[in-house]
Amino acid sequence: IDAERRAFASAHDVIVTSDWTADELARRGLANPDRTVVAVPGARPAEPSTPAAEGELLCIGVIAPHKGQDTLLAALARVAADDWTCTIVGSTEVFPEFAARIARQAAALAGRVRLAGVLDGPALADEYRRCALLIAPSRVESSGMAIVDARARGIPVLAAETGGIPDALAGGGGLLVRAGDPAALAEALDAWLSDASLRARLRREALAARATLPTWRDTVSRVAAALEAA
Numbered sequence: 001i002d003a004e005r006r007a008f009a010s011a012h013d014v015i016v017t018s019d020w021t022a023d024e025l026a027r028r029g030l031a032n033p034d035r036t037v038v039a040v041p042g043a044r045p046a047e048p049s050t051p052a053a054e055g056e057l058l059c060i061g062v063i064a065p066h067k068g069q070d071t072l073l074a075a076l077a078r079v080a081a082d083d084w085t086c087t088i089v090g091s092t093e094v095f096p097e098f099a100a101r102i103a104r105q106a107a108a109l110a111g112r113v114r115l116a117g118v119l120d121g122p123a124l125a126d127e128y129r130r131c132a133l134l135i136a137p138s139r140v141e142s143s144g145m146a147i148v149d150a151r152a153r154g155i156p157v158l159a160a161e162t163g164g165i166p167d168a169l170a171g172g173g174g175l176l177v178r179a180g181d182p183a184a185l186a187e188a189l190d191a192w193l194s195d196a197s198l199r200a201r202l203r204r205e206a207l208a209a210r211a212t213l214p215t216w217r218d219t220v221s222r223v224a225a226a227l228e229a230a
Helices: 002-010 019-027 069-076 096-107 121-130 145-152 182-194 196-212 216-229
Strands: 014-016 036-038 056-060 085-089 113-117 133-136 157-160 174-177
Touching: 014 019, 019 036, 036 216, 056 121, 056 145, 069 085, 069 096, 069 182, 085 121, 096 113, 133 145, 133 182, 145 157, 145 196, 157 182, 174 182, 174 196, 182 196
Parallel strands: 014 036, 056 085, 056 133, 085 113, 133 157, 157 174
Antiparallel strands: none
């Protein structure tokens, strides 16, 4: 904490990725709101996803306690339906003990969960293309790049109501559940898998939201303006 305070005290301005982060820094007394600039991550243009089935689930992020993959797998173990598969993309090297626990949880789910490791470029684009629902089960999240990338493709998002995630899902196309609650996440997953009208509504909202997303040009302009004013 002392190191954080020294770092923030030495900064002329602070650039953050969400309103939540700006508020959190102010609440902790780390950054002056008048000198904090919010530059939300931009969306790259992308074609809408084309999932073959509504049970094609995707979770992206480093395999780490704060990302909540353990909550997701505990929820999947409770899901009543069996017409789903889940791909989890992310490095297992940062928190190896946690990653080993995730591998054990995944192995217990009858081959329905695939741990894909780190993907980028065409391989990651293929996962998004096949995805029907992105799941972001984080315990804390400042914004969420995977959410932005999913929304650029019109993919509905099921996410934990924590940090900057609610702001990232403004405009519709998402469901929010209590962070760290496998039962609540399982209930939402059952609703997605069983309710065609819910899926259709979320997909319409997610596709409509594509036109409202900030671009990387917007993000760069915001950062550039902050630097020029410093």
